[in-house]
Amino acid sequence: MKIALAQQNYHIGNFEKNTEKIIGAIGEAKRLGADLVVFSELCICGYPPRDFVEFEDFIAECYLAIERVAAHADGIGVIVGSPMRNDAPRGKSLFNAAWLLYEKKVRGVSHKTCLPTYDVFDEYRYFEPGYQWSTIEFKGKKIALTICEDIWNLGDNPLYRSCPMDELIKQSPDLMINISASPFDYDHDEDRVEVIRRNVLKYKLPMFYCNAVGSQTEIVFDGGSLVFDSAGNVTRGLKYFEEDFAIVELEAAFAKKSIAKDAADALVPLDKEMRVAKVNDPERIIEYLTAEGNIRQIHKALIVGIKDYFAKMGFSQAILGSSGGIDSAVTLVLACEALGKENVHAILMPSPYSTSHSVEDAETLSKNLGNPYEIIPIKNIYESFLSTLKPVFKDSPFGIAEENIQSRARGNLLMAIANKFGYILLNTSNKSELATGYGTLYGDMAGGLSVVGDLYKMQVYALARYLNLHRRVIPQNILTKAPSAELRPEQKDSDSLPSYEILDKVLYQYIEKRQGPKEIVSMGIDPVLVKRILRLVNANEYKRNQFCPIIRVSCKAFGVGRRVPIVGKYLT
């Protein structure tokens, strides 16, 4: 039996395009003589569909699309993911289902049992967990068909009390198929492969694993679909961050040698914290955050994130404020790579407090990249604000208000140009400043998409160095000068914030690892400083609440996957 895996990039709610894509791959699979072709989780509607599934009209569209796809399931079996109505009187009205279509009919379905409801996932909001399990017969083989998270409970995942594969194995299946929409983070792929391998070793069956690829607003799916033989070897791996297609002989996936009993026995239970960032040694945090292997993956994810956001929103051109600092430099380089240099408009907006090198550095950067740029000084606008506000501000001293006016004048200019010419404003804030509230709402926090908002400042530097490896596009001065918002004379980030080496370490412990003040202090960091940093993080929730989507590359990004009360008083 030949099984094809179709790793594709879907658009949520775009039924026409999704079915067209699926039908295209069915045709390809037929031409190559496949018996069965497998797609990813909820491929019919795109993942995650969120509250769209609460619309009966949306579900009806899913069913119509299933019919259209089923019409092509002649002479070939097709496994797709799509919501399924729950006709039982009890339980939520939908299942997250895998459908086997064959001979133009629905031949079998599986309901997802383990519904991820943490971080960016909300599946229990919509779906009833599966509670009945049976293998599906196809051409004389019994398939144990599961969906994504279903294989993440090997009996030792404390998040779930059910283990669907433990149920299915009782029916002596011949192979396992898992359809997934498993998102990228720079820590995740290793876990994913290990979890699949453990299933193979535990159940002694080959596994055909088909993952989604492409970005949906903030969530990047990285593909990497694969086939394991029954001895726990990867016999076929699909590309990462790209659509791909593969066809594999089932028979070849039955390993001739039996599984070394030792290998299966040697497995220790997976860390409870598998889904939490892994590094515990405080001395190694920065090394880990900036490791080249991680940065290389992050780079690919950000490119997909930018590309897909624009393509799926129907835009092609970007604008951003280019300050001569490291964050906007990295964002600009990435945007040029993702969208084409001619489609990225850099706006240099010096204020009375900008240093001369800022404009020079930003100009050199755009000359290196070859993208269009404009210099628009904000002095006149800034002064018109000050004179307009004079009757209200009177003779109060220069302060945060005046700093923010400059930042918001820039935001206004960028949005005006974006509105005039139909560009999307890319935001250039990094995770360290978002965490501490070191940014101006409606000013430098403006934008439709945040590119480096899930990278700590030290990671932005590491990414800059990585981008410069092959071709020195980012001027050295941007990499070496002290970071500054340049909103008052001689300002430096270090006036208000601790060094990024320390700050990022504390933030990582608090945000990614959910450590409390006691644990962080025990890393040897000044208790007063820890208290101050955690207070900043929690007190600035109101700002992040109004921030744009951030391309997610870590296991805990700000945004939809991190939900913290705004009026909370914890650690503030």
Place this chain on the structure above:
Amino acid sequence: MKIALAQQNYHIGNFEKNTEKIIGAIGEAKRLGADLVVFSELCICGYPPRDFVEFEDFIAECYLAIERVAAHADGIGVIVGSPMRNDAPRGKSLFNAAWLLYEKKVRGVSHKTCLPTYDVFDEYRYFEPGYQWSTIEFKGKKIALTICEDIWNLGDNPLYRSCPMDELIKQSPDLMINISASPFDYDHDEDRVEVIRRNVLKYKLPMFYCNAVGSQTEIVFDGGSLVFDSAGNVTRGLKYFEEDFAIVELEAAFAKKSIAKDAADALVPLDKEMRVAKVNDPERIIEYLTAEGNIRQIHKALIVGIKDYFAKMGFSQAILGSSGGIDSAVTLVLACEALGKENVHAILMPSPYSTSHSVEDAETLSKNLGNPYEIIPIKNIYESFLSTLKPVFKDSPFGIAEENIQSRARGNLLMAIANKFGYILLNTSNKSELATGYGTLYGDMAGGLSVVGDLYKMQVYALARYLNLHRRVIPQNILTKAPSAELRPEQKDSDSLPSYEILDKVLYQYIEKRQGPKEIVSMGIDPVLVKRILRLVNANEYKRNQFCPIIRVSCKAFGVGRRVPIVGKYLT
């Protein structure tokens, strides 16, 4: 046995203040000779604590607070809500628990079984559903102790497959106690009382129901705790929208006459759509939305929402843009009522396209209210933007970009004053414009809290008329003139939008009732118009995604309770 109900307003994560408040009420209950005092769901940490519960440090604080409270549970039983660790190897690491403290010890606990995970609720994200049920004995009585949603499944709620009271009743309890954090919407209280009554009729036991009160960012809890006797009569009701305390004799709650069998039998299953807005008749939608009973409740909820946001954020003064339009007028009146007129700063910012009556109307309003106001024309700022942008815009015609510059200049001015003097900017957008994207990001969409963002335009008018009932504060001209953004000459809302009568009807069907295009068209509305409106709603998700918290008064507000993909393509 005397049972006290303490209906209190907590602050999320403010363990010191919450325990102090709880201990205060225990003292009061002791003085009044109560045997038992009951508090609301998760009162120890405040509801909803959201991702704070993922911090072991936060849970440790909850346990410490339970200990502090337990020290006062001498000679009196105390029922509080707080997270509880799940020591079983399987299942999420926490339960949402009700704790009975007595003789300074934990005497019993109940785990919440039905975990709301829809709309603003995310409980399954954090908690393992209870799966073992037992009554708790106290002074010779057996208590069936449940938490909020637990009593919302009477066996016919399709959201849940477990019914905890069906389990508890097997152990022959003497009374039911339910601790809740059940939020307000203008449709909800009736359902709540009916659900409690049905429990009483089904299980033939008295019910002591203690709800939370006060606002947590966007969610308003309205209190209304009550006691039902075993015949299904309310024997004691606590206040709405205020803290309250009551003490009730248990014996008096055992009705002498038996329950009319007819009454119990006559109950038809609750509508599946109980949690969805109720009006189906399209002709009655506007009447329903603007019904005085609903508007009266909304008024109270908005006052609590403003008050608590400021108090819990530690601010006392507000600022807002007062345009002479109905939305800012209503917001201003409410803010003055909630915060005191001297604490609300109205800023009138005429643009070159403002009509003279706008400033006059806004001025009259502030004179009527007696709150401070300033007039700050934006002409100079607007012109400095245009001249600065001249080299980029060249001779392109006036358009959306120029309109938005004016709106964002206002946003910048308001934020500058807010930053200078420590005010919070109140946003004045209504639900109809948020739905259709008829607003400017970082301009009129700026602000820390949206006051009328969950009211359709027709409801804003109804609320204005209601506010004017006793004292005519809002000038008649504001109520009667045609709505306009005044960002270009002779502009009217009706240039870009259908009449609010029709718009609000369509929006209500789509947002509150999750109807699809076919159903809405079948109400007799032009299919082209329906398509256009739904497209506007879905295409503007990216704007609302950056909007501030909205005080929630309907069953489906924009914000945390409505999660729609930004790059989605559904109905756009």
